[in-house]
Amino acid sequence: MNKGFDNDKYLSMQSEHIRERIAQFDNKLYLEFGGKLFDDYHASRVLPGFEPDSKLRMLMQLRDQAEIVIVISAKDIEKNKIRGDYGITYDSDVLRLRDVFMEKGLYVGSVAITQYSGQNSADLFKKRLENLGIKVYTLYLIDGYPSNIPLIVSDEGYGRNDYIETTRPLVVITAPGPGSGKMATCLSQLYHEHKRGIHAGYAKFETFPIWNIPLKHPVNLAYEAATADLNDVNMIDPFHLEAYGVTTVNYNRDVEIFPVLQATFEKIFGKCPYQSPTDMGVNMAGNCIIDDEVCREASRQEIIRRYFHARNNLLEGTGTEEEVFKIQLLMKQAGIESENRAVVPAALALEEETGAPAAALELHDGRMITGRTSDLLGPSAALLLNALKELAGIDHDIHVISPEAIEPIQKLKVDYLGSVNPRLHTDEVLIALSISASHDENARKAMAQLSNLKGCQAHTSVMLATVDRLQFRRLGIEITCQPKYENKRLYH
Numbered sequence: 001m002n003k004g005f006d007n008d009k010y011l012s013m014q015s016e017h018i019r020e021r022i023a024q025f026d027n028k029l030y031l032e033f034g035g036k037l038f039d040d041y042h043a044s045r046v047l048p049g050f051e052p053d054s055k056l057r058m059l060m061q062l063r064d065q066a067e068i069v070i071v072i073s074a075k076d077i078e079k080n081k082i083r084g085d086y087g088i089t090y091d092s093d094v095l096r097l098r099d100v101f102m103e104k105g106l107y108v109g110s111v112a113i114t115q116y117s118g119q120n121s122a123d124l125f126k127k128r129l130e131n132l133g134i135k136v137y138t139l140y141l142i143d144g145y146p147s148n149i150p151l152i153v154s155d156e157g158y159g160r161n162d163y164i165e166t167t168r169p170l171v172v173i174t175a176p177g178p179g180s181g182k183m184a185t186c187l188s189q190l191y192h193e194h195k196r197g198i199h200a201g202y203a204k205f206e207t208f209p210i211w212n213i214p215l216k217h218p219v220n221l222a223y224e225a226a227t228a229d230l231n232d233v234n235m236i237d238p239f240h241l242e243a244y245g246v247t248t249v250n251y252n253r254d255v256e257i258f259p260v261l262q263a264t265f266e267k268i269f270g271k272c273p274y275q276s277p278t279d280m281g282v283n284m285a286g287n288c289i290i291d292d293e294v295c296r297e298a299s300r301q302e303i304i305r306r307y308f309h310a311r312n313n314l315l316e317g318t319g320t321e322e323e324v325f326k327i328q329l330l331m332k333q334a335g336i337e338s339e340n341r342a343v344v345p346a347a348l349a350l351e352e353e354t355g356a357p358a359a360a361l362e363l364h365d366g367r368m369i370t371g372r373t374s375d376l377l378g379p380s381a382a383l384l385l386n387a388l389k390e391l392a393g394i395d396h397d398i399h400v401i402s403p404e405a406i407e408p409i410q411k412l413k414v415d416y417l418g419s420v421n422p423r424l425h426t427d428e429v430l431i432a433l434s435i436s437a438s439h440d441e442n443a444r445k446a447m448a449q450l451s452n453l454k455g456c457q458a459h460t461s462v463m464l465a466t467v468d469r470l471q472f473r474r475l476g477i478e479i480t481c482q483p484k485y486e487n488k489r490l491y492h
Contacts, residue, residue: 004294005049005285013284015061018205021282022065022169024273025201028193030186031282033174034206038100043207045478046222046299047285055205059172060104066170067109068101070094073180074115074122074141083176091125093176098134109166110135114181117141137162139181139188146184146260153267158191178230183257187264194268201273204254204280209234211248211278212286218299220249221330225306228323228330240276248278300334301457304341304480307331311483312463341480343459346370348482351461357486359383361458361477363390374423376406379460380468381429384475387456388433391449392442400443405432426471453477462486 022029035043038056051057059066076090083093098108111129113122116138126136139161142152151157164185171189173182186202193200208223220234237250239258254277261280265272274280289295307327313319331337339345346360346368356373359380363369369390371383389396409428413419424432430450436443454476463481464472472479 002291002294003049004289004291004298005047006288006290007049007051007054010050010054010284010288011058011061013287014058014282017282017284018058018062018170018203021201021203026199027169028171028198028200029169030171030173030189030200030202032182032186032202032204032206033172034178034182034204035208037097037172037174040207042222042226042302043285045305046219046302047289047295048298049290050285055207056104056106059106062170063106065168066172067107067166067168068172068174069110069112069164069166069185070097070108071112071114071173071175071180071182071185072125074113074117074119076177076180077113077122077125078119081177090176090180094129097174097176107168109168109171110137110164112137112139112162112164112181112185114139114185115141135165137164139185146257149260149263149267153191153264158188159195161188161192163192164189178227183261187261190265191268199269202280203282205282206254207283207285209249209251210286211237211250211281211283213249213289215249216333218296218303218334221334222299222302222306223251225303225327225330228306228310228326229319231322231326237276237278240278243275248276250277254280300336301341303327303330303334304336304338304344305478307338308459308480308483312481315463315483315485341457341459342368343457344480347459347461357460357462359458359460361387361453361456363387363456364452376423377429378423378425378468380426380464380472381424383458384426384429384453385433385446387453388446388449391452392445394442394445398442400436400440400446401429401432402436402440402443405435425465426468430471450475 018031038053040052040055044050044052072090072094081090082088083090086093094111101108111134113126113136116122117140129136142157144151146152173185175182190200190202209220213219215234215236224232224234233252234249235252235255237248237255240246240248258277262272310319310324310327314321314324343360343362347358350358350360350370350372354372357379358373359371361369361383367390369383369387371379371386373379374382385400386396389400394400406424409424409432410422414422433443433447437447456477458472458477458479460481463483463485469479
């Protein structure tokens, strides 16, 4: 795959920039981490060369100075909010995040529950964390937030919140997802630190939008597509333009909240250390793009993928028409259509030819592989086998899975588990392949190619079952689906 981003340069520049920010204040900086601290696959897709764990690796360079506070909103606990990429609730993800950070040698000091107003589920979660030996702090819902500055910056506002005890100069505030109250947590801590005579600082680590590339650059448009459900809009930072006469890119929420943030800083410290939302950021990503066209094309493809995901969500009842309409508008701005994703017309053409669901996958060298529906295999399972054969140089007429491996799985599905569909899903065909690999050389060669599917693009002419989507994700294949079901049943 072509690289468009210098990851090593990014790690070096980003960590140095954070050290400079810490030194600006009394050796105490609250750093709000926007987006995902690790597993940032969106960034790795639109900036080829960006490693999904880049932020985590950068933070590990500062591990002796840093501690992490994980923030979760009581409202999200109450409504069992789900993290889309992992399919787990935000409260479960707090535990997962803590485990990952601790395993990497990073210090997680505590968990903060924000926007608390007596939710019983939040009380139960707090008790559960405390029983696990984790420090938990509570930050309350403040009437009139964020505009009622006199109340917010007072002992009845921020002052009512618990003071989160920290011991290191860099305090990283992260969360399972957006809207968790990260900024409010940072500002509450600044208020408490000021009362204790400490001039702490605040900064924001937000990868997107990238402030020093054009407003309508596909990388920034892809960010809008990724946050279409939040209705984020990229815009020129008017405060930065007025203060410095320089055009930079930010997004609506930070621009809208900046006057409040500015007033909050002035109320706490007497003056605001920043002239604009862009000033608050510590983001060197734009300086590390080494091939602009590679990043542009990767971002165009990401917008198309987001379009299909939005249409799938709408059909499943988890998305909105507004989200779909917004991404359609972004596609027009980027000058692209869904057919610009090469696997889409390939899958649809095979479906039209066979009259049954079909799938297509593009290998890294541009070869197009297809999979059709058969009596034994669904199109996704057939696609995987065909792709592995192609990569391993195995003739497509050769069977790499023996009947002895398939028959027991089909018997289990139909005779014992009550399935009416004997065709193998992707997970089942991989199990059958692994069984065959114990005694068949071609099956072993095919299995050895699984890692080479990572980063490949695929499309199916119908929406996939959850199990197939999960297997594609585990293999690192970027899958999209036509927004239609295989049959006309109401329950899927």
